[in-house]
Amino acid sequence: PGESKAKAIKVAKSTQKLGEDDPRRVIHSLKVGLALTLVSLLYYSRPLYDGFGVAGMWAVITVIVMFEFTLGGTLSKGLNRGFATLLAGALGLGAQHLASLFGRKGQPVVLGILVFLLAAASTFTRFFPRIKARYDYGVVIFILTFSLVSVSGYRVEELLVLAHQRLSTVLIGGATCIVISMFICPVWAGEDLHKLIASNIEELAKYLEGFGGEYFQPVEDGRNVKVSNTDKSFLQGYKNVLNSKSIEESMANFARWEPRHGRFGFRHPWKQYLKVGALSRQCAYQIEALNGYINSDNQARLEFRCKIQEPCTKMSTECGKALKSLASAIKTMTVPSSPNVHVENSKTAVNDFKIALKTVSLEQDQDILAIIPAATVASILIEIVKCVERISESVHE
Amino acid sequence: PGESKAKAIKVAKSTQKLGEDDPRRVIHSLKVGLALTLVSLLYYSRPLYDGFGVAGMWAVITVIVMFEFTLGGTLSKGLNRGFATLLAGALGLGAQHLASLFGRKGQPVVLGILVFLLAAASTFTRFFPRIKARYDYGVVIFILTFSLVSVSGYRVEELLVLAHQRLSTVLIGGATCIVISMFICPVWAGEDLHKLIASNIEELAKYLEGFGGEYFQPVEDGRNVKVSNTDKSFLQGYKNVLNSKSIEESMANFARWEPRHGRFGFRHPWKQYLKVGALSRQCAYQIEALNGYINSDNQARLEFRCKIQEPCTKMSTECGKALKSLASAIKTMTVPSSPNVHVENSKTAVNDFKIALKTVSLEQDQDILAIIPAATVASILIEIVKCVERISESVHE
Numbered sequence: 062p063g064e065s066k067a068k069a070i071k072v073a074k075s076t077q078k079l080g081e082d083d084p085r086r087v088i089h090s091l092k093v094g095l096a097l098t099l100v101s102l103l104y105y106s107r108p109l110y111d112g113f114g115v116a117g118m119w120a121v122i123t124v125i126v127m128f129e130f131t132l133g134g135t136l137s138k139g140l141n142r143g144f145a146t147l148l149a150g151a152l153g154l155g156a157q158h159l160a161s162l163f164g165r166k167g168q169p170v171v172l173g174i175l176v177f178l179l180a181a182a183s184t185f186t187r188f189f190p191r192i193k194a195r196y197d198y199g200v201v202i203f204i205l206t207f208s209l210v211s212v213s214g215y216r217v218e219e220l221l222v223l224a225h226q227r228l229s230t231v232l233i234g235g236a237t238c239i240v241i242s243m244f245i246c247p248v249w250a251g252e253d254l255h256k257l258i259a260s261n262i263e264e265l266a267k268y269l270e271g272f273g274g275e276y277f278q279p280v281e282d283g284r285n286v287k288v289s290n291t292d293k294s295f296l297q298g299y300k301n302v303l304n305s306k307s308i309e310e311s312m313a314n315f316a317r318w319e320p321r322h323g324r325f326g327f328r329h330p331w332k333q334y335l336k337v338g339a340l341s342r343q344c345a346y347q348i349e350a351l352n353g354y355i356n357s358d359n360q361a362r363l364e365f366r367c368k369i370q371e372p373c374t375k376m377s378t379e380c381g382k383a384l385k386s387l388a389s390a391i392k393t394m395t396v397p398s399s400p401n402v403h404v405e406n407s408k409t410a411v412n413d414f415k416i417a418l419k420t421v422s423l424e425q426d427q428d429i430l431a432i433i434p435a436a437t438v439a440s441i442l443i444e445i446v447k448c449v450e451r452i453s454e455s456v457h458e
Numbered sequence: 459p460g461e462s463k464a465k466a467i468k469v470a471k472s473t474q475k476l477g478e479d480d481p482r483r484v485i486h487s488l489k490v491g492l493a494l495t496l497v498s499l500l501y502y503s504r505p506l507y508d509g510f511g512v513a514g515m516w517a518v519i520t521v522i523v524m525f526e527f528t529l530g531g532t533l534s535k536g537l538n539r540g541f542a543t544l545l546a547g548a549l550g551l552g553a554q555h556l557a558s559l560f561g562r563k564g565q566p567v568v569l570g571i572l573v574f575l576l577a578a579a580s581t582f583t584r585f586f587p588r589i590k591a592r593y594d595y596g597v598v599i600f601i602l603t604f605s606l607v608s609v610s611g612y613r614v615e616e617l618l619v620l621a622h623q624r625l626s627t628v629l630i631g632g633a634t635c636i637v638i639s640m641f642i643c644p645v646w647a648g649e650d651l652h653k654l655i656a657s658n659i660e661e662l663a664k665y666l667e668g669f670g671g672e673y674f675q676p677v678e679d680g681r682n683v684k685v686s687n688t689d690k691s692f693l694q695g696y697k698n699v700l701n702s703k704s705i706e707e708s709m710a711n712f713a714r715w716e717p718r719h720g721r722f723g724f725r726h727p728w729k730q731y732l733k734v735g736a737l738s739r740q741c742a743y744q745i746e747a748l749n750g751y752i753n754s755d756n757q758a759r760l761e762f763r764c765k766i767q768e769p770c771t772k773m774s775t776e777c778g779k780a781l782k783s784l785a786s787a788i789k790t791m792t793v794p795s796s797p798n799v800h801v802e803n804s805k806t807a808v809n810d811f812k813i814a815l816k817t818v819s820l821e822q823d824q825d826i827l828a829i830i831p832a833a834t835v836a837s838i839l840i841e842i843v844k845c846v847e848r849i850s851e852s853v854h855e
Binding site for chain 1: 578743
């Protein structure tokens with residue numbers, strides 16, 4: 062019993078954390094509950110086979126499959142569903158009419174062949190990456206509606222009544238979803254993407270600002286003093302950026318469906334966000350390589366490190382500052398101004414570093430080996446400077 | 459007209475390429491078509507409201523939403539659907555019974571509250587990453603079935619008949635899917651995962667084997683001779699490894715549902731694959747950092763490069779060979795033997811490199827700056843050696 066109690070507490074805690082991390086999740090759950098209750102009661106209040114009839118359950122189904130976390134997702138599914146249903150319904154009627162020309166015996170054969178061909182062709186289109194990303198749901202609904210309509214066996218007059226019923230219930234379900242998801246605390250995919258890109262850049266900035274202090278720790282008795290009780294979380298933040306590609310792409314997809322809202326116009330350049338995101342990932346890969354050198358045993362010898370400490374720390378810090386002001390420029394959607402200063406500063410630091418290197422004396426015949434790790438760090442930092450410059454350019458666009 | 463013709467040809471070509479890249483896609487499309495045709499004709503051959511009745515369309519719906527590319531995906535969806543339907547059906551009946559105790563007026567209110575609570579709670583569980591990954595579809599079906607059953611307004615006896623009809627049609631649809639996807643050219647998620655991990659390691663191997671020759675190109679007149687007409691595709695292959703995380707995870711998820719087949723037992727260590735995959739990605743990040751130095755203008759001065767050329771090329775090539783034999787060991791599922799030799803060789807190369815460095819004379823007061831890029835390359839290669847060692851260890855487990 063003690064064990065299961067501990068487990069229950071653990072689940073409760075993770076639930077609470079999930080809710081606190083993003084309170085919109087709780088609100089979203091309540092919104093789905095509300096939409097479903099409204100639609101269910103509508104369905105319940107009508108006697109069966111009267112008015113909407115059994116088609117009423119389509120309203121319930123529509124709400125459940127269509128209600129997404131973001132408004133863009135809901136709209137994208139709704140539009141996909143709408144177009145696919147209409148197109149497939151029309152084709153299905155056509156197929157039925159065509160099949161009926163072949164007489165009682167030929168009809169099932171012709172229908173079977175048509176369903177087979179259309180289902181196989183549509184399934185194949187789902188392998189196209191672009192269709193998969195944007196219209197996957199629409200294709201599924203298309204196959205579904207086409208097979209249901211074409212093999213329904215109803216006569217056309219009956220079908221029209223049925224289609225009328227089903228369309229109106231689907232519309233009710235869809236409209237409920239869209240209204241609730243648009244007017245009660247809407248979650249905009251575009252805004253989320255915007256924030257995600259900015260916060261990713263911020264994570265990179267945090268790492269770079271902290272890196273100098275971390276790598277060139279004060280040395281005592283030839284060993285690094287471990288400052289263990291400070292918060293090192295800034296060294297981990299960049300790891301999320303490494304795997305952000307798929308989430309950024311799906312958000313950009315949803316964002317394209319959203320109407321204008323707040324500071325986001327209708328033709329907001331969502332593609333540019335993907336570009337900035339890709340560059341941020343590039344930068345994160347470099348940081349990942351850099352990260353291997355923090356706390357490596359193979360610390361460079363003291364004299365050399367002291368020489369390069371200042372320019373390297375400056376490179377890293379200035380890159381961090383440049384990224385930070387880029388992130389805040391993205392957040393406030395103003396034309397960034399100060400990052401240029403920081404980018405220039407970091408370039409100056411690169412030159413300082415080169416000059417500093419010239420003064421390094423290797424006359425004492427000391428090992429080149431010992432300076433290699435520190436040199437590598439410097440070299441990767443130089444690459445990061447280039448990366449930051451590219452990010453800065455693409456944010457300006 | 460010429461333009462639209464060109465477009466049509468382009469679409470046709472990309473379709474052909476999609477099919478040729480993986481002929482199983484074509485087969486999968488045909489399988490879906492077959493399953494759908496079978497189920498549709500079953501539905502069509504029965505007069506409406508007799509036998510299976512209108513519930514027959516559930517068989518069509520089941521086929522469409524359940525048929526996945528891999529057998530694991532189909533089974534996972536099928537089991538999710540089965541359990542969720544049964545559980546939600548039982549709970550729905552309970553809810554209806556409970557609500558009926560509150561009299562005619564209280565009933566809709568109680569039902570509304572119950573639907574609201576259950577829908578909100580279930581939607582919230584979908585935010586748990588683990589539930590999202592494995593049981594997302596089950597939760598959707600759960601909400602769907604629960605609302606349909608609880609607000610259906612049928613009396614219990616009627617419901618049992620309905621439930622019987624619906625279950626049997628869903629079973630027919632599900633069984634058709636599973637039989638067709640299992641016995642006609644089955645696509646195993648586990649096998650795909652297995653191949654993906656091996657081919658990812660192979661891509662890394664190709665890059666590393668080629669890297670030495672690419673970076674230390676023959677130099678003429680102080681400039682690199684551009685060997686432009688050779689195939690450089692091996693330099694790009696590793697990029698797919700960078701973003702392989704999500705696809706590996708979903709495949710591992712599906713693989714857990716698959717019965718034993720071929721060389722894969724029931725409790726195959728799929729988690730180990732994810733671990734190897736993560737290490738490969740780690741290695742790919744290092745390669746990404748390395749890749750920046752190929753063709754960089756800032757080539758190191760000749761003498762130094764010559765000194766380190768041999769050990770560096772050896773490091774890179776031996777790592778490549780080690781990875782290649784690891785990949786083939788994974789493919790054949792034998793205990794790898796030779797990679798150890800190559801890992802040892804690459805470690806020896808690291809030592810050779812360190813020794814070579816000691817002989818580098820810097821008496822001529824030459825710039826340290828000039829050797830930094832090459833030193834960085836060497837340093838990253840050393841990190842890659844460590845990475846490869848870890849991959850090798852984890853493959854052995």
